[in-house]
Amino acid sequence: MHIEVRGLNKSFGDFHAVKDVSFDIEKGKLIGLLGPSGGGKTSILRMLAGLETPSSGDIVFHGKRVNDLPPQERGIGFVFQNYALFKHMTVYDNVAFGLKVKKQSKEQIRERVMYLVELTGLKGFEHRYPHQLSGGQRQRVAFARALAPEPQLLLLDEPFAAIDAKIRSELRTWLKDLIESVGITSIFVTHDQEEAIEVADEIMIISKGRLEQKGSPWDIYKEPATPFVASFIGESTIVEDLSELKGFEHASSESGTKALIRPEYIELGKPGEIKLVSATMPAVVKHLHFRGSEWMVELEVGSTKLITYRSLEKDVLHPGEQVNVLLHRAYLFNDSRSWILENPLKVDPMPMFI
Amino acid sequence: MSIRRLWIGLTYVVFGLLLIVPLIQIAVGAWSDGAQSFVDALLRPQSLHALMMTGIIVVVVTAINTLFGVMLALYLVRGTWLGGKIKRLLNSIVDLPFAVSPVIGGLMIVLLLGPNTIIGAFFEDIGFKVVYALPGMILATLFVTFPIMVREVMPVLQEIGSQQEEAASMMGAYPWYTFWMVTWPSIRFGVIYGVVLTVARSLGEFGAVLVVSGNIMNKTQTATTLVYQDVENFNVVAANGVALVLAAFSVGLLLLMEWAKKRKEVH
Structure with a gap:
C-alpha cells in the first residue's frame, strides 16, 4: 500500500x-x-x-x-x-x-x-x-x-x-x-x-x-x-576545538563550528605504518578496551580525546605509547549548517606552492 | 518460639470468639426449642414475606449493579472521552457509599424522595411510591452496594491493559464483539467475585433499608429487619431461625467465592 x-x-x-x-x-x-x-x-x-x-x-x-x-x-x-x-x-x-x-x-x-x-x-x-x-x-x-x-x-x-x-x-x-x-x-x-x-x-x-x-x-x-x-547513527566523538586536528585547523572560519568524528574516520598506526606521513599527527594511547573482535583505542591528540578501533591482527598497542593518527574526514556543523570535509592533506601529500 | 505459639494461639482464639462462636450460637439457638419451632418460625407469614422481599432486593440490586458497575468501570478505565480530572472525581465519588454510614445513605433517600418532597410527591401522584415501599428499599441497597462491582472490575481492567482490545480492533472487530470475545473472558472472574460480594452485602443490608422502609410487617420488612424486630419482641428462637437462614446463605456464597478465586488463579 x-x-x-x-x-x-x-x-x-x-x-x-x-x-x-x-x-x-x-x-x-x-x-x-x-x-x-x-x-x-x-x-x-x-x-x-x-x-x-x-x-x-x-x-x-x-x-x-x-x-x-x-x-x-x-x-x-x-x-x-x-x-x-x-x-x-x-x-x-x-x-x-x-x-x-x-x-x-x-x-x-x-x-x-x-x-x-x-x-x-x-x-x-x-x-x-x-x-x-x-x-x-x-x-x-x-x-x-x-x-x-x-x-x-x-x-x-x-x-x-x-x-x-x-x-x-x-x-x-x-x-x-x-x-x-x-x-x-x-x-x-x-x-x-x-x-x-x-x-x-x-x-x-x-x-x-x-x-x-x-x-x-x-x-x-x-x-x-x-x-x-x-x-x-554510528559511534562518534564530538570535538569542539578543531585547532589540534591536523588538516582541519582552518576548517571553518565560522564561530561555534564543531566536528563529529567517527572511529572509522581515524587511521591509526605505529610510527612508519601510515604512508602519508605528512598528513598524520602524533597521538598518545590512553586506554585500550578489548571488544571481542577488535580493540577499542582511546587516543589523546594534544588535549583532544578521540576513539577508534584497531584490528586484532595488527601489533598490540600499550597505554602510553606514541602513535601516528590520520584523520580522513570530519562531519562539521554549526548552528546554521552542516557539511562533510575530507582531509585536504590527503589529496596533496606534499603541498607546494609554485 | 513459645511467644510465637502464644500469638498463633491468641489469633485462633480471637478468630473463634468473633466468628465461629456466634455462628454456633445462632445454629444452637434456632434449634433450642426443637425442629418444629424452627420450622414454625420460618413459616410464619411475616418470615416468608420478609425472605421474599430480601430475595427480590438481592436479585434486582445485583442485576443493576453488575450491569452498571461493569459499564462504569469500563468508562473509568478505558474512556478517552472523559477528561482526566472528571475521571478522578468520578473515581473518588464511587467510594462515597463505603465512606458514608448506610443509615445516612437511607436518610438521604428519604430526604430526597420522601412523600413530603417535590420529587416524592410527584411520584406518589402518578401512583408510584418510592419511600416506605420496595423501590426505595432497592434504591437504598443499590446505593450501599454500588462501589463493590466497580472496585472489583477496575483493577482487572487496568491490569490487562488496552492492547488486547486494540489488537482486536486492528483485526476488524467492533467494540461489542471485542468486549465479549476479548475483554469479558479476562474480567469474568472479577465480575463473579463482585456478584458474590454484592449478593452478600445486599442480603445483609440493614441500616439503609430500615430507614427507607419504615419496617412495616408483611409490607416492607426484609429478613434482617425482621430479625431485628423479633429480637425487640424477645422472640429469640424465631430471630435465630431467620438469622440461620441468612448465615447459611452467606457461608454458601463464601464457598462460591473461594471457588471463583481458585478459577481466577488458574487462568
Whole structure:
C-alpha cells in the first residue's frame, strides 16, 4: 500500500509529541522508524493505525484520505510491543480471530491458519496457550495473527524489544525474509540503530517529534542531514576545538563550528605504518578496551580525546605509547549548517606552492 | 518460639470468639426449642414475606449493579472521552457509599424522595411510591452496594491493559464483539467475585433499608429487619431461625467465592 503523510501533528495536552511530520512510503518497502525513546515514533505508528487521532495533518492510503476511517476498516496488521496475544485463546484461535471477525467459513479459516502456522514455524503448537510459549514463539504468533486477515500494511511496535539478545538477531533475519516473501509494506519502530540498519530498506529518524531524515541506511550513515542524525547513527566523538586536528585547523572560519568524528574516520598506526606521513599527527594511547573482535583505542591528540578501533591482527598497542593518527574526514556543523570535509592533506601529500 | 505459639494461639482464639462462636450460637439457638419451632418460625407469614422481599432486593440490586458497575468501570478505565480530572472525581465519588454510614445513605433517600418532597410527591401522584415501599428499599441497597462491582472490575481492567482490545480492533472487530470475545473472558472472574460480594452485602443490608422502609410487617420488612424486630419482641428462637437462614446463605456464597478465586488463579 502506498502511504502519504502530510503535516502530521499530535499533542497530548501540553505535550507536542509529533511535530509537522510528512513522508511518503512506496508499496512493498520495509521502513524502520528509529529514534530515542519518547521521541514520537509510536505515536506516528498509532496514528497510521487509527488508534490515535491526529491533532492535524492528513494520512493518505492509496490516494484516499483515511483520517476518519476507524482502525477496523483500515486493513492494517499491528504487532504490539508485548504482542497483546489473547491469553485465554490457543495459538489457533489467536490466529483465527481476524478471520472469524470477517465471518469466513470454517474450512477457509482452517486453511489460512494452518498456512500461517506453518509459515511462522509454529506447527505443533496450535493448541498451546500464550503462557505456554517462549518469547520468540509469542512474537511469531503475534506476527501470524496480524497477517491472517491479509492486511495491506503491517505495523510493528518495537517487535524485538521483549526478546533476549541472542534470539533477537535470529528473529530479525527471519522477519525480514518473511516480510519480503509476503511482499507487504511494513513499518517498524525501534530505538536500536543496529536493528534498523540491519532490517530496514529505509530508515526514518525521529527525534523530539520531528522527522530528521529519511533514506537508506547507507545514505543516512554517509550523509547525515542533521547533527542529531550524525551523532545518533554510528559511534562518534564530538570535538569542539578543531585547532589540534591536523588538516582541519582552518576548517571553518565560522564561530561555534564543531566536528563529529567517527572511529572509522581515524587511521591509526605505529610510527612508519601510515604512508602519508605528512598528513598524520602524533597521538598518545590512553586506554585500550578489548571488544571481542577488535580493540577499542582511546587516543589523546594534544588535549583532544578521540576513539577508534584497531584490528586484532595488527601489533598490540600499550597505554602510553606514541602513535601516528590520520584523520580522513570530519562531519562539521554549526548552528546554521552542516557539511562533510575530507582531509585536504590527503589529496596533496606534499603541498607546494609554485 | 513459645511467644510465637502464644500469638498463633491468641489469633485462633480471637478468630473463634468473633466468628465461629456466634455462628454456633445462632445454629444452637434456632434449634433450642426443637425442629418444629424452627420450622414454625420460618413459616410464619411475616418470615416468608420478609425472605421474599430480601430475595427480590438481592436479585434486582445485583442485576443493576453488575450491569452498571461493569459499564462504569469500563468508562473509568478505558474512556478517552472523559477528561482526566472528571475521571478522578468520578473515581473518588464511587467510594462515597463505603465512606458514608448506610443509615445516612437511607436518610438521604428519604430526604430526597420522601412523600413530603417535590420529587416524592410527584411520584406518589402518578401512583408510584418510592419511600416506605420496595423501590426505595432497592434504591437504598443499590446505593450501599454500588462501589463493590466497580472496585472489583477496575483493577482487572487496568491490569490487562488496552492492547488486547486494540489488537482486536486492528483485526476488524467492533467494540461489542471485542468486549465479549476479548475483554469479558479476562474480567469474568472479577465480575463473579463482585456478584458474590454484592449478593452478600445486599442480603445483609440493614441500616439503609430500615430507614427507607419504615419496617412495616408483611409490607416492607426484609429478613434482617425482621430479625431485628423479633429480637425487640424477645422472640429469640424465631430471630435465630431467620438469622440461620441468612448465615447459611452467606457461608454458601463464601464457598462460591473461594471457588471463583481458585478459577481466577488458574487462568
